[in-house]
Amino acid sequence: MDTPAHTATHDIVIVGGGLVGASLGCALAPLIERYALKVAIIEAAPLPAPSPQAEWQPSFDARASAIAAGSAERFRRLGVWQAMRREASPIKRIHISERGRFGATRLSADEVNVEALGHVIPNAWMGQVLHQRLAALDLEWHCPAKVERIAPQPGGHRLELSDGSTLSAALTVLADGGRSGLKEQLGIDSHQAAYAQTALIANVGVSEPHRGVAYERFTAEGPMALLPLPGNAMELVWTHPAGEEKARMAMGDGDFLTALQQAFGDRAGRFTRVGKRYAYPLSLVTAQEAVRPGLAVLGNAAHALHPVAGQGFNLALRGVTDLVETLEDSLAAGGAMGDMATLGAFDQRRARDRRGVVRFSDGLIRLFGTTLPLLPQARAAGLVGLNLAGPLRRDVIRRAMGLER
Numbered sequence: 001m002d003t004p005a006h007t008a009t010h011d012i013v014i015v016g017g018g019l020v021g022a023s024l025g026c027a028l029a030p031l032i033e034r035y036a037l038k039v040a041i042i043e044a045a046p047l048p049a050p051s052p053q054a055e056w057q058p059s060f061d062a063r064a065s066a067i068a069a070g071s072a073e074r075f076r077r078l079g080v081w082q083a084m085r086r087e088a089s090p091i092k093r094i095h096i097s098e099r100g101r102f103g104a105t106r107l108s109a110d111e112v113n114v115e116a117l118g119h120v121i122p123n124a125w126m127g128q129v130l131h132q133r134l135a136a137l138d139l140e141w142h143c144p145a146k147v148e149r150i151a152p153q154p155g156g157h158r159l160e161l162s163d164g165s166t167l168s169a170a171l172t173v174l175a176d177g178g179r180s181g182l183k184e185q186l187g188i189d190s191h192q193a194a195y196a197q198t199a200l201i202a203n204v205g206v207s208e209p210h211r212g213v214a215y216e217r218f219t220a221e222g223p224m225a226l227l228p229l230p231g232n233a234m235e236l237v238w239t240h241p242a243g244e245e246k247a248r249m250a251m252g253d254g255d256f257l258t259a260l261q262q263a264f265g266d267r268a269g270r271f272t273r274v275g276k277r278y279a280y281p282l283s284l285v286t287a288q289e290a291v292r293p294g295l296a297v298l299g300n301a302a303h304a305l306h307p308v309a310g311q312g313f314n315l316a317l318r319g320v321t322d323l324v325e326t327l328e329d330s331l332a333a334g335g336a337m338g339d340m341a342t343l344g345a346f347d348q349r350r351a352r353d354r355r356g357v358v359r360f361s362d363g364l365i366r367l368f369g370t371t372l373p374l375l376p377q378a379r380a381a382g383l384v385g386l387n388l389a390g391p392l393r394r395d396v397i398r399r400a401m402g403l404e405r
């Protein structure tokens with residue numbers, strides 16, 4: 001039987017306590033306090049005992065993420081930046097190039113008068129900091145517990161959990177990464193375009209100090225990124241045509257380092273060691289609807305992008321803060337939680353940024369992934385041109401910093 005609107009057990013239920021769901025929980029702190037909101041987060045993977053190397057759930061695994069300057073500012077407002085920056089490496093310069101071609105683009109923090117264009121932070125560390133902050137807030141945790149069924153009902157949604165409990169929420173936020181089947185249960189379609197590429201991720205040692213340089217290099221096999229980590233270490237994101245990563249995953253460390261050196265060249269110095277390797281199949285997935293009455297879709301559930309431009313989480317965090325600001329405006333004006341006027345305003349506020357970032361990331365991959373005869377020259381010219389001036393260059397800098405255009 002349907003629960004009547006006024007008996008929703010919760011004002012907000014967040015499905016997924018990964019990077020996005022946990023950030024949203026932290027961002028809701030002032031509203032929880034001011035309006036005594038009843039908020040729950042449901043996370044399927046168990047929390048481990050805290051340790052700097054802890055790998056514990058899909059969001060907070062061995063990856064490190066490039067966190068744009070705009071995102072650092074958002075984390076600062078959430079009260080977590082001081083702790084985050086303890087394990088963060090500043091990006092002072094970004095070097096974009098194409099293997100075997102003349103032309104490179106350098107973007108530097110100095111030219112835009114900032115201390116850093118962004119920071120690289122291990123996901124596991126971000127997870128610990130966010131969850132420590134969450135533990136201090138007055139919100140409910142269901143973990144480990146999976147949302148198995150979701151269905152609309154008057155005044156919100158009804159959620160059935162794997163631990164046998166049932167919740168009803170005026171506003172449900174899907175931050176489940178998009179692979180749990182909940183969008184499909186609700187009949188929300190997604191546009192999917194496989195890149196036919198797999199990203200191989202590993203932590204690598206380098207012989208030279210990286211001096212805060214992040215590299216993006218476009219090779220015949222696909223794009224690679226090397227991001228600075230504390231000490232003489234860098235995070236490698238190496239894209240392979242789907243299936244071809246298997247041989248590299250299986251190689252001994254010595255052979256892997258030789259192959260990496262060949263593909264990347266010696267601009268970052270000599271690769272001296274490699275940590276555990278992980279593989280992520282890549283596709284562009286965009287949900288066709290980001291809001292419905294009583295429902296908002298955030299993070300990877302709304303948009304999963306190619307990782308080479310480092311945009312996915314940065315875009316999602318802008319969505320998190322925009323959602324909270326829109327809810328705040330609505331509550332201050334006496335609006336009801338989850339009403340479509342509020343969620344529609346939120347969606348409108350996000351649409352331009354979301355479209356821009358999806359086009360930018362996808363366009364970058366397609367521009368550098370094409371093998372038409374004249375394109376290498378055009379790309380090199382583009383890179384050189386990018387180094388001189390022009391709107392594309394400004395666009396790249398602004399996107400790298402996590403600013404909307």
Ligand SMILES: Cc1cc2nc3c(=O)[nH]c(=O)nc-3n(C[C@H](O)[C@H](O)[C@H](O)COP(=O)(O)OP(=O)(O)OC[C@H]3O[C@@H](n4cnc5c(N)ncnc54)[C@H](O)[C@@H]3O)c2cc1C
Pocket residue numbers: 015016017018019020021042043044045057058059060063064065066067145146147148175176177178179180182199201237280298299300301307310311312313314315316
């Ligand atoms: C290789 C790689 C490198 C990347 N690098 C960057 C980068 O440098 N910068 C950047 O901005 N972005 C980067 N990204 C993108 C970034 O990782 C994602 O945007 C981010 O992880 C999305 O977080 P999320 O919380 O939406 O989803 P997820 O990380 O998938 O987390 C979803 C959470 O929901 C939980 N869950 C799932 N189903 C259920 C359920 N039914 N009930 C309860 N809980 C559930 C899961 O256990 C998980 O904890 C990268 C992505 C990849 C693949």
